[in-house]
Amino acid sequence: MLRVGVIGMGPIGNLHASIYQEAAQAELAGVCDINTERAEAAGRRFGVPWFPDAPTMLERVRPDICSITTGGYEYSSDHYEPAIQALEAGAHILCEKPICNDIAKAEEMVRVAKERERSFGLDFNHRFTPAAYTAKKWLDEGRLGTILFVNMALWIGKPQDPESPYFHIKALNPHSIDIIRHFCGDITSVHCLAMKAPGRSIWSTASFNFRLASGAVGHLTSSYDIGRGHPMERCEVAGVDGRFVIEDMWRQATLYPASDLVKQVYTNPVFGGYRGFDDTFRARILKFVDQVAAGTAPGEIDGSGADGLAAQKVLAAAIESIETGLPVEVG
Numbered sequence: 116m117l118r119v120g121v122i123g124m125g126p127i128g129n130l131h132a133s134i135y136q137e138a139a140q141a142e143l144a145g146v147c148d149i150n151t152e153r154a155e156a157a158g159r160r161f162g163v164p165w166f167p168d169a170p171t172m173l174e175r176v177r178p179d180i181c182s183i184t185t186g187g188y189e190y191s192s193d194h195y196e197p198a199i200q201a202l203e204a205g206a207h208i209l210c211e212k213p214i215c216n217d218i219a220k221a222e223e224m225v226r227v228a229k230e231r232e233r234s235f236g237l238d239f240n241h242r243f244t245p246a247a248y249t250a251k252k253w254l255d256e257g258r259l260g261t262i263l264f265v266n267m268a269l270w271i272g273k274p275q276d277p278e279s280p281y282f283h284i285k286a287l288n289p290h291s292i293d294i295i296r297h298f299c300g301d302i303t304s305v306h307c308l309a310m311k312a313p314g315r316s317i318w319s320t321a322s323f324n325f326r327l328a329s330g331a332v333g334h335l336t337s338s339y340d341i342g343r344g345h346p347m348e349r350c351e352v353a354g355v356d357g358r359f360v361i362e363d364m365w366r367q368a369t370l371y372p373a374s375d376l377v378k379q380v381y382t383n384p385v386f387g388g389y390r391g392f393d394d395t396f397r398a399r400i401l402k403f404v405d406q407v408a409a410g411t412a413p414g415e416i417d418g419s420g421a422d423g424l425a426a427q428k429v430l431a432a433a434i435e436s437i438e439t440g441l442p443v444e445v446g
């Protein structure tokens with residue numbers, strides 16, 4: 116049984132902890148938060164020891180796996196310190212997105228995990244759905260042929276302006292960049308145009324164009340200005356032999372073969388299907404537990420720290436593009 120510790124007991128840390136309690140191959144062994152009220156409340160809720168900081172939890176609990184569910188500036192500045200502490204204590208880590216708002220620190224997180232031969236997963240939960248697995252299978256079977264383009268859209272109403280002008284780009288879009296990379300490979304350059312919607316102080320709506328390493332091209336429209344309740348995410352990938360569209364992560368995936376007017380559709384089933392967004396976390400977390408339990412090589416982890424770093428580098432290039440008005444090579 117893998118022993119699990121969760122670091123950072125906000126809403127997302129509580130969700131991770133509740134999912135580990137369902138895992139067949141893992142047991143929640145401790146939680147911590149520098150906000151002791153949150154730590155204690157979570158400890159009581161889950162019936163596990165709670166601690167006021169990560170080093171104490173790591174020493175007393177000796178977890179095999181740690182979820183890093185801290186937040187901070189740009190929803191990610193607090194990930195670095197406990198991630199390094201957990202890796203140095205010998206734990207595999209599953210870190211919330213974004214990996215880190217600072218690229219140099221994100222690079223170090225990936226480097227330390229590699230040096231210590233620990234698995235490093237990122238919570239790229241949007242790719243862990245039956246609809247996304249179905250689409251990936253179509254791709255791997257060659258049903259699309261050579262990829263031509265990807266069209267991605269991600270929007271979610273977030274009316275309050277966070278502190279950072281780039282919060283929307285850096286904190287929301289790791290998901291959309293990861294989906295594009297997951298299906299279509301590395302992104303080599305980006306041109307991003309953005310606007311501040313009326314009354315806003317942050318770049319709240321953006322339009323990105325991409326060049327991919329394969330030679331294919333891509334686009335992403337992203338916004339914090341569209342109300343919740345609308346469809347939130349759409350991913351369309353087209354090749355010379357066919358095209359697929361995934362609607363809202365888990366709701367539907369449709370394959371449009373180029374040579375056949377009959378399409379193929381996966382629809383989330385009423386019985387046994389996903390009931391909501393939390394199910395994407397469940398699938399992602401349980402996959403990480405399965406991969407660690409199976410002894411999967413750290414370099415083979417689905418949705419890895421290295422993927423998180425790659426996504427953040429694309430977003431850094433997008434921000435440079437907003438500032439300069441020019442296309443930017445991804446560093």
Ligand SMILES: NC(=O)c1ccc[n+]([C@@H]2O[C@H](COP(=O)([O-])OP(=O)(O)OC[C@H]3O[C@@H](n4cnc5c(N)ncnc54)[C@H](O)[C@@H]3O)[C@@H](O)[C@H]2O)c1
Nearest residue numbers: 123124125126127128148149150184185186190193211212
């Ligand atoms: N994958 C997704 O779809 C998704 C959705 C929402 C949020 N998130 C991510 O989840 C993370 C957490 O979100 P939240 O809303 O729960 O944040 P939050 O700010 O409410 O909670 C974070 C907690 O971490 C604690 N913390 C900070 N540094 C710590 C440290 N060194 N040791 C122990 N505790 C520490 C804070 O005191 C706080 O209680 C963010 O990175 C966010 O981007 C992911």
